[in-house]
Amino acid sequence: MDMQGILQRQKAAHLRDGAPSAEERINRIDRCIRLLIENRKAIEDALNADFGSRSREATAFTDVSGSIAPLKHAKANLRKWMRPEKRKTTPAILGLFGAKAEVRFQPKGVVGVISPWNFPVNLTFAPLAGILAAGNRAMIKPSEYTPATSELMQIMFGSAFSEEEIAVVTGGPDVGEAFARLPFDHLIFTGATGVARHVMRAAAENLVPLTLELGGKSPVILGKHADLDVAAARIMNGKTLNAGQICLAPDYVLAPADKVDGFVESARRSVAKMFPTIKDNPDYTAIVAQRHYERIMGYVDEARAKGARVVELKPDGEDLSQQEHRKIAPTLILDPTDDMKVMQEEIFGPVLPVKTYRTVDEAIAYVNKGERPLGLYYFGVDEAEREKVLATTTSGGVTVNDVIFHVAQEELPFGGVGPSGMGSYHGVGGFREFSHRKAIYTQIKKDIGPLQAMRPPYGAGIRKYLDSQMKA
Structure with missing residues (x-):
């Protein structure tokens, strides 16, 4: 063509x-x-x-x-x-x-x-x-x-x-x-x-x-007082929509150490409610190509080999190793380390690492040491904690108490920052x-004294004007 x-x-x-x-x-x-x-x-x-x-x-x-x-x-x-x-x-x-x-x-x-x-x-x-x-x-x-x-x-x-x-x-x-x-x-x-x-x-x-x-690795920060059932349902909905093949998909979760087990169970229940089965479920999307399937499964295999705890959320206990399509069950990776590819690359699939933090400052510092993401998500009811997260992190956009939704707001600009766009x-x-955006200035019709003073020969008029401008 x-x-x-x-x-x-x-x-x-x-x-x-x-x-x-x-x-x-x-x-x-x-x-x-x-x-x-x-x-x-x-x-x-x-x-x-x-x-x-x-x-x-x-x-x-x-x-x-x-x-x-x-x-x-x-x-x-x-x-x-x-x-x-x-x-x-x-x-x-x-x-x-x-x-x-x-x-x-x-x-x-x-x-x-x-x-x-x-x-x-x-x-x-x-x-x-x-x-x-x-x-x-x-x-x-x-x-x-x-x-x-x-x-x-x-x-x-x-x-x-x-x-x-x-x-x-x-x-x-x-x-x-x-x-x-x-x-x-x-x-x-x-x-x-x-x-x-x-x-x-x-x-x-x-x-x-x-x-x-x-895109990038869009983080989720679970606040200390977040409602785990609501947060997990919304996070897992965002992570399983299009099987996580979304530039704004939550890429990893930062959770208080004492909330991880509760989040896992809430995530398990939310997935079971959305997808009682996966293999032949028309609501659950496949990975688009074999090379992407192998890439994502490679992240999971490496994380498991390096000691992370891998939790597959398969409500029906199905064996997905033999299937016509490339479906990957929603998978949580607990206690991932930063040397794992799942914590280095944008996942673009239904795999969700979960890291722990002790203080919200620690969580913010972790987000800030990486490249600026396209989206950031905060769940919680503590206004001071929320404002600290919003004020001290930089991302393309933010959704509070949900994921991805800011992209659907037509009155908000959508874009990234730095490596995310x-x-x-x-x-x-x-x-x-x-x-x-064409700038247009239309001058006054009459050639008054102040305008004339801006043209040579320069005299007292322009000097007076310049003196007035040179003041703090």
């Missing part, structure tokens, strides 16, 4: 047609919403085929409904977002004479979208909410790990959009590498930190501005991320 040619045609169309009206932007968003509604079953079928076994309800919740919500939010608010923002003039006296300062939001042009395999539909359409609201066109490169879904999205977009509006490019790593090197007006990549380094180097050749949505989107944050 001639990716360079598509990009040039989209850029030419952007220059030819100019910034689209609010009505045109809403029309494009409406077309996206219809695609999701009309293709719900096809999306469920494609993702089930790509994963080998993926919960249809989870797909409808995360990839279909979870994509419609941000699109509807953008549609409802974009007229307000598009309005220029008035700013104060400097010095303020110029404003009294009629000078004006404002920020106008201008479409950047063509935005490239590299979407991942774990939520391939949602992580294509959710960025599009901001991209289209801002008046841009888009080129999309979905993951080769979910080929049926990628092919379906190519058909879907092709049925509702011209190639000048939205184009989908499919292919393997070589296509992805070439895609990242294109001179987009902006590029958003969602995926692994290691791959992001390559994307960033490729984009740097054309100085393409980037939004990187990555750069830039943010969702809601007005997405509109602004994919807009050029």
Whole structure:
């Protein structure tokens, strides 16, 4: 496929047609919403085929409904977002004479979208909410790990959009590498930190501005007074959704030493309630590929060999060693040490290490010695303890007394920090991320004395002004 040619045609169309009206932007968003509604079953079928076994309800919740919500939010608010923002003039006296300062939001042009395999539909359409609201066109490169879904999205977009509006490019790593090197007006990549380094180097050749949505080891801090049953139910729901293949999945738990046994039992009960069986349960998702399955099982085997206590939460006691699909039971790893890979790498699976701490300061210090994660989760009712955690840790976002939920808040920016990402989107944050914020200053019409004093030959007027500015 001639990716360079598509990009040039989209850029030419952007220059030819100019910034689209609010009505045109809403029309494009409406077309996206219809695609999701009309293709719900096809999306469920494609993702089930790509994963080998993926919960249809989870797909409808995360990839279909979870994509419609941000699109509807953008549609409802974009007229307000598009309005220029008035700013104060400097010095303020110029404003009294009629000078004006404002920020106008201008479409950047063509935005490239590299979407991942774990939520391939949602992580294509959710960025599009901001991209289209801002008046841009888009080129999309979905993951080769979910080929049926990628092919379906190519058909879907092709049925509702011209190639000048939205184009989908499919292919393997070589296509992805070439895609990242294109001179987009902006590029958003969602995926692994290691791959992001390559994307960033490729984009740097054309100085393409980037939004990187990555991941990391998102910690859970169980406060001393946390309700263990509630916390375990919510943590294990987040850890088993999509079999933990979520950039925001809780990656490890820090628990008070005297709470670990209680947490294990609460986790056991919550899993039994959600998944009485696992092997043939359509609600429980498989690992997407054999190499990811082997990687995750390798973490568990290494932890066991190095002395960690491994607790498999299999309510029915099933033998998962022989199965058609790649399902891994929810697994707790107790007393892990930092030399284990499960404590060094993002797990991206239904395995949850549990470490102990004596004081909340110790837990905070442990979080802070690692790279800054995409999410952080705190459970507890102690306001002072909660505020200490919020004030002294740095993460892309936080959910208190649950996990992952901050990503669903369209009024909150979603993004990482450092190794977990750069830039943010969702809601007005997405509109602004994919807009050029053009600063416009309009000078007063009359050429009054203070303005004349700023031009040579310099005299008493400018010296008086400078003296007034040189005061603390």
